[in-house]
Amino acid sequence: MANPVVYGPRFSTYVRSVLLALEEKSVDYEVQEVNILQGEHQTPEHLARHPFAKVPAFSHDGFELYEGSAILQYVDAAFPGPSLQPGDPKARARMHQVIGIIDSYAYPAFVSQIVIPRVVVPMMGGETDEAAVKAALPLAEKCVNALEKVIGGNKFMAGSALSLADLHLVPVYDYLSQTPEGQSLLANTPGLRRWWDGVKDRESVTKTRPQLG
Ligand SMILES: N[C@@H](CCC(=O)N[C@@H](CS)C(=O)NCC(=O)O)C(=O)O
Numbered sequence: 001m002a003n004p005v006v007y008g009p010r011f012s013t014y015v016r017s018v019l020l021a022l023e024e025k026s027v028d029y030e031v032q033e034v035n036i037l038q039g040e041h042q043t044p045e046h047l048a049r050h051p052f053a054k055v056p057a058f059s060h061d062g063f064e065l066y067e068g069s070a071i072l073q074y075v076d077a078a079f080p081g082p083s084l085q086p087g088d089p090k091a092r093a094r095m096h097q098v099i100g101i102i103d104s105y106a107y108p109a110f111v112s113q114i115v116i117p118r119v120v121v122p123m124m125g126g127e128t129d130e131a132a133v134k135a136a137l138p139l140a141e142k143c144v145n146a147l148e149k150v151i152g153g154n155k156f157m158a159g160s161a162l163s164l165a166d167l168h169l170v171p172v173y174d175y176l177s178q179t180p181e182g183q184s185l186l187a188n189t190p191g192l193r194r195w196w197d198g199v200k201d202r203e204s205v206t207k208t209r210p211q212l213g
Helices: 013-024 044-049 068-078 089-123 130-151 164-176 180-185 190-199 203-207
Strands: 005-007 030-032 057-060 063-066
Touching: 005 013, 013 068, 013 164, 013 203, 044 057, 057 068, 063 068, 068 089, 068 164, 089 130, 089 164, 089 180, 130 180, 130 190, 164 180, 164 190, 164 203
Parallel strands: 005 030
Antiparallel strands: 005 057, 057 063
16 A cells, blocks of 8 residues: 655645644655745646645545645544544544634634744745734734633643644644744743643654744
8 A cells, every 4th residue: 555645845834734643643654845935836736636725735545635634534544543533522522623723713823924924934035024913913812812721721632632633733833932922922821831841742743843944
């Protein structure tokens, strides 16, 4: 059986979540670089994999898939290894809630509106739009507070075991916490900080950590 292939750059948060799941399941995989900073996601070749011109795209044994959360669920179900989805209905719903919060609110606020203008734009020779970053702070703060409330006193986002919710959050949290805005937003979040201290040295996390800049 061929190894699964992940299409996208390792620095993409959504790509990294897929790699985290593959690492947690100890699956051998290949990464085919699609550099979004150089517009490679707009080529006909990539659009055939992902009509919305995003990364990641994924393929396994002739089965092609896009959308991060669908890929994560496939990886968990299709490969042996520890389950990354809780069996308990409440914990499973919590996992989906966290994924929904990230997809709908936290990725746009943390990554699109803070990390990209603060880190990626200057890296590419541009200037940070300070007003736009400032305008993102209320939504980012709401997301941080919501995630802090969800984790409460738990070890992981969906309760006592690592789940896809954690793998969704690791890449965006990692980037956000490297910005001055993130450091101040996360200053009073004991639950999230305890969570990060518990996950940051996992082999999957250190192995997939991208180098920006
Ligand atoms: N809904 C998509 C979102 C993926 C996404 O936003 N990927 C970003 C990189 S982290 C991307 O492709 N950005 C390129 C662009 O928007 O042009 C998913 O869940 O996979």
